Amino acid sequence: MQRINWIDWAKFLAVVLVIPIHIPQKLGAQPITYFEVFILATLMFNSGYLKKTHRGWKENLKKYWKSLIIPYLIYNIIYIPYWIVKFKCEYGYLPSLIDISHPLMGIFTLQATSSFSCGLNLVTWFIASLLIMHLILDFCMQYKYGHLLMGIVCLLGIALYTLSKYNNFTTALVAVGTFKAIPFYYMGYLCRQYKVFEKCNLKKDASWFIITFVLSIITFYYHANESNFIWHMISYWPAVLFGVLAFTYFCKLLNSVYSQVVINYSNGTMAFIGLHWMIVGTIRYGILKPVFHVPADYVYSPAEAYLLALVVTLVLYPIILFFLKKAPWMLGKRTNPATGA
Numbered sequence: 001m002q003r004i005n006w007i008d009w010a011k012f013l014a015v016v017l018v019i020p021i022h023i024p025q026k027l028g029a030q031p032i033t034y035f036e037v038f039i040l041a042t043l044m045f046n047s048g049y050l051k052k053t054h055r056g057w058k059e060n061l062k063k064y065w066k067s068l069i070i071p072y073l074i075y076n077i078i079y080i081p082y083w084i085v086k087f088k089c090e091y092g093y094l095p096s097l098i099d100i101s102h103p104l105m106g107i108f109t110l111q112a113t114s115s116f117s118c119g120l121n122l123v124t125w126f127i128a129s130l131l132i133m134h135l136i137l138d139f140c141m142q143y144k145y146g147h148l149l150m151g152i153v154c155l156l157g158i159a160l161y162t163l164s165k166y167n168n169f170t171t172a173l174v175a176v177g178t179f180k181a182i183p184f185y186y187m188g189y190l191c192r193q194y195k196v197f198e199k200c201n202l203k204k205d206a207s208w209f210i211i212t213f214v215l216s217i218i219t220f221y222y223h224a225n226e227s228n229f230i231w232h233m234i235s236y237w238p239a240v241l242f243g244v245l246a247f248t249y250f251c252k253l254l255n256s257v258y259s260q261v262v263i264n265y266s267n268g269t270m271a272f273i274g275l276h277w278m279i280v281g282t283i284r285y286g287i288l289k290p291v292f293h294v295p296a297d298y299v300y301s302p303a304e305a306y307l308l309a310l311v312v313t314l315v316l317y318p319i320i321l322f323f324l325k326k327a328p329w330m331l332g333k334r335t336n337p338a339t340g341a
Contacts, residue, residue, distance in 0.1 A: 005258060006200065007046060008266035010251040014042045015272040016265075019309035022123065022277060024299050032302050034220055037236075038243025040126070044181040045244050047130055048188025049197075054141045064131055067332035072127040074330060075274030076107045079121035082278045089285065110174040123277045125173035127270075132178050133185045147190075154183040162233045183237075184244055197248065200255040209249035216242035261317075268320030270331045275319065279312045 021036045054060065083103055087095045105117035110128045113119060140149040161179035164170055191197055219242055223235040265272075288294040300308065323330040 003263070006197075006248075006251045006255040007049065008263050009254045009257075010042065010046050010248060011269050012262050012265040013251065014039055014046065014247070015269050016309060016313050018043070018123075018272070019276050019280065019312050020302070020305035023280060023305040023308055024297075025302065025305060026299050028224075029302050032305060033224065034217075034243075037220055037223070038216070038240045038247065040177070041181055041184040041240050042244050042247050043126070044130070044133070044185040045188035045191075045248070048133075048137075048185035048190075049192045051134065051137065051185075051189050051192070053193075054138045057138070060134070060138055064134060066329065068127050068131045068134075070329055071270045071274060071332045072124055072131075073107065075124055075127075075270075076121045078274075079278055080104075082281065083120060086281065086285070110172070112172050112174075119173070121274065121277065122173060123273055125177055126273055128174045129177040129181065130185075132174070133182050136182070137186065137189060150186050154186055157182040158237065165233060166229065180240075184240065187244075197252065200252050202253065202256075205249050205252040209246055209253060212242050212246040212249060216246045264320055264324065265313075265317070267324060267333070268316065268331055271316055271320050271323060274330075275316065276312055279315055280308065283308065283311065 017035050017039050020032055021039065025032050080100075080103070084095060084100070087099065102116065102118045103120035106112065106120045109117045111119040111122055111125050136153060137150060140146040140153065143149060157179040161176065164176055164179065170176060216239060219235055219239040223232060223239045226232040226235055284294070284298075285296060288298075289296055320331070324333075
């Protein structure tokens with residue numbers, strides 16, 4: 001597949017902005033909360049945009065095994081030593097075999113919390129959710145009325161996410177994430193199929209960016225300050241939609257700016273997802289707490305969160321380069337994406 005430069009920018013910037021969102025923030029802190037509304041939907045939109053049409057179950061499942069399932073398993077397994085150290089720091093003793101069995105079961109129950117399992121590397125819910133959405137789309141697209149079926153699935157996702165927010169019938173990250181993200185994943189797929197964002201035009205893209213950005217701000221603040229649950233949820237979807245569109249048009253404005261660093265980061269998206277939480281925790285508990293005496297429950301300001309995210313991003317770069325050259329399977333790649341070897 002020919003590289004799309006603005007998509008590289010979109011993948012890079014979106015996954016970087018996920019990091020400060022996962023750092024403890026004061027409730028309602030801006031602009032963190034603004035990005036939190038739509039940035040994960042943007043990642044799913046990008047994935048849908050890059051989704052190829054159904055090529056047969058055997059070929060697709062083989063691809064998903066290499067690109068999603070193997071990274072999901074690897075990034076959870078390498079998280080276990082970190083989990084053990086964190087457990088020891090929190091409780092003062094090493095976990096028993098029964099204690100360790102719970103996060104191990106969490107891997108295979110997709111990070112679900114139950115009497116026999118608990119989440120391990122929770123941010124890998126994204127990988128599991130993306131796999132589910134790929135499978136749903138593949139299933140629907142094999143039928144004549146596949147787009148109608150996908151439309152129904154998206155409406156069902158909207159309804160289930162709204163219901164979950166209302167009575168908290170599920171807190172499973174994979175389920176909730178899939179409910180709220182599948183409309184935007186499918187939107188990305190449709191945009192690629194109908195070549196909506198295929199051409200870049202600086203003036204038009206700038207105009208659409210301004211329009212969608214203003215609309216995203218308006219709908220976001222209405223959504224954030226609306227106390228009536230029905231209108232709060234109704235306003236959520238246009239807030240996400242305009243946020244995704246504004247972010248996309250902004251990245252299209254960068255289409256003429258080529259950078260191998262951005263391409264490398266884009267190729268390393270899976271490393272961001274699988275490693276950033278562990279690196280953030282290592283910096284917070286292994287450096288900031290013992291060296292600078294920052295309390296473990298410290299709530300960061302947005303500026304501090306972005307600074308910490310920048311440090312994590314820089315730390316990840318040599319790791320990504322190593323994976324690109326020596327261990328492409330860590331990034332869900334079959335070959336070296338930098339050379340095609």
